Amino acid sequence: MKSFRILFTGISLLFIVLVTVPLINMILTADPQILRSTLGDREVTGSILLTLRAAFWATLVCAVFGIPLAYVLARWDFPAKSLVQGLVDLPVMIPHTAMGIALLMVYGKKFFLGRWFGELGIGFVGTEVGISLAMAYVSLPFLVNAARDGILAVDPKLERVARTLGASPWQTFFRVTIPLSWRPILSGAIMMWARGISEFGAVVILTYHPMVAPILVWERFEAYGLKYAKPVAVLLIILCLIIFASLRWLAGRNQEL
Amino acid sequence: MLRLQDISLKLGRFRLRRVNLNVRAGEYRVLLGPTGTGKTVLIETIAGLHRPDDGRIFLDGRDVTTVAPEARHLGVVYQDYALFPHLNVFNNIAFGLRLQGDHGRRLRDAVHEISAFLDVGHILDRTPTHLSGGERQRVALARVLVLKPLMLLLDEPLSAVDRLTRDRLQKELKRIHNELGLTILHITHDLNEAFLLADRLTMMKDGAVLQEGTPEEISKHPASRFVAQLLGIENFLPARVEEGKRLFLEGLGAVDPHILSPWPSGHGKIFITIPGWAVEFPDGGETGQYWWRGTMKIVTVVRTSTSVEVRLGSEKNTSLRTAFSRREAAQLPFELVPGNSIEVGLPKKGIHWVARDETA
DSSP states (O other): OHHHHHHHHHHHHHHHHHHHHHHHHHHHHSOHHHHHHHHTOHHHHHHHHHHHHHHHHHHHHHHHHHHHHHHHHHHOOOTTHHHHHHHHHHHHHSOHHHHHHHHHHHHSTTSHHHHHHHHTTOOOTTSHHHHHHHHHHHHHHHHHHHHHHHHHTSOHHHHHHHHHTTOOHHHHIIIIIHHHHHHHHHHHHHHHHHHHHTOOHHHHHHOOSSOOHHHHHHHHHHHHOHHHHHHHHHHHHHHHHHHHHHHHHHHHTTOOO | OEEEEEEEEEETTEEEEEEEEEEOTTOEEEEEOOTTSSHHHHHHHHHTSSOOSEEEEEETTEEOTTSOGGGTOEEEEOTTOOOOTTSOHHHHHHHHHHHTTOOHHHHHHHHHHHHHHTTOGGGTTSOGGGSOHHHHHHHHHHHHHTTOOSEEEEESTTTTSOHHHHHHHHHHHHHHHHHHOOEEEEEESOHHHHHHHOSEEEEEETTEEEEEEOHHHHHHSOSSHHHHHHTTOOEEEEEEEETTTEEEETTTEEEOGGGSSSOOTTOSEEEEEEOGGGOBOOOSSOOOSSEEEEEEEEEEEETTEEEEEEEOSSSTTOEEEEEEEHHHHHHOSSOOOTTOEEEEEOOSSSOEEEESSOOO
16 A cells, blocks of 8 residues: 555656656756847747737637537437547547648648638638638647537536426526536637647648747747747747646636535 | 327337326326336426427327427426536526526515525525535425426435435425425335325336326236235235136135135236235134145344245245234234244235236
8 A cells, every 4th residue: 555655656756757847947947138038039929929819719719619519429429429529539640740731732722612711811821810720620629528528527417407497408508508517618728729829730831931939949940059949939838837827727716616 | 287198219228118198287196116117218208308209298288299398387306406506596496587587576586485485595595515405305396386387297306315304305295286286297116205195106117107096096906916016015826716706826725706806807817915914913813714824934124123924835926924013023922933833814905916927
């Protein structure tokens, strides 16, 4: 019993250290002088803002489509359900550069979908919309799976009771299902957003310019070396940690009803 | 009020088989059957939560088979009460009223009135997690009663609470039924609960109705061995009916056919049913005509009662069972000792019969 506890505590601690050491090391070894000047670099701040914004839109639009899909997966039984579930998980497995190329083929000008949107004035190559699209495709599973698990955790009996008390399916969804599952849904949205911010592979294929932060880090590393890439990376990490921690805190607050 | 006509439904492992049911306005109907018989599915089908594969549902003469649950105006109370955990008691009770568009003073008055009726006025701002089992049930009742439903559908509403609470809630249900004149369909697997509350009983097994009638009717003439078992009858003596109105108990011999009424004409093999309480034991006086000697076996001893079986012959089925309370046991002229040889007799009352060839 005692050896069990010691071993598991030890393994967990080791793991946490391995995960956090690179981040902590990077932040501690950053030159404050350069960090400050990087903060004033319009290209850097613009790129970070673009990244946050594009990931936000991707998450918001996907919430509109992803939550109903999550509901369907949680509540209904239909023949190809496991296939649909597999499709949702697919982006996790496919290399993101491959995903980017697939998106380019469909949303580029050579395919009817890309042309259609083009006629509506929406282009995906080299635009902010393209960035959001690439982020959405690769990070959607985080939102859909979290929302599905959240909805699964709501006792279907509560929804049934609501119906017998006079609620339509819509009213039941908005007054019972969502109020009881918003926490995991929000947590999934945060995960999706965070995953979108960190996306490189799919975005770089679809839209190199304007540059999202991960691409900017890459470009500075390629063109000027580690010394100039590092402050941007540090800035990105700090910002992400702050936002992530505060949203997590928000989502976890008042956990006890 | 409520009429089910040949309702059939297959839902996962549950099945309803051509269920017919007719509940009159103002009636307290109890549906009694073992767990896993599809009773909950039946209630949910009546409430409109499942569409039957076949058959029709009528409410007040109107065909509601395809009507959405929110338009049926039925009050459903589940076994675990299904209170909304994100809403306090007030908002749970107000849930349906708000959907109807009630608000402000009207809403508050309606909630307070029903809360007073069900004695939950002092817990209106608590959340369901902070309520006792009895409080939860009263809140669940308030939540449906405030909407003045056509009838109440209660799904094992008393099986999740302790015995003391259950006794109190049974009285409460009786009071609601009497004071509001509501039609109630209550499903349970508890025999005592069923007999205490029911105006009429419907016996169910494997998604099919076995028998319907008042508790007295069903007690007197259970339609099958299964129904008799549900009613708690312990003794089933295999018997043969022969021409010329002759009756033979297997392994025990011929007995007076007049012990059976009505006569099981058209049947060959039957079971004579004898409730445990009716079995005759020696009381110190003379024993009568139909007494047999057998060996005593103690089946169980629970807190205040001892369950006894007397083996009458070599055959497994010929035995009579009964239970003695501690008070009765103390006054018996013989000892409750395993292996004791005593005489037991057929009673003059309480004997009935069920067919033996049935499969149910």
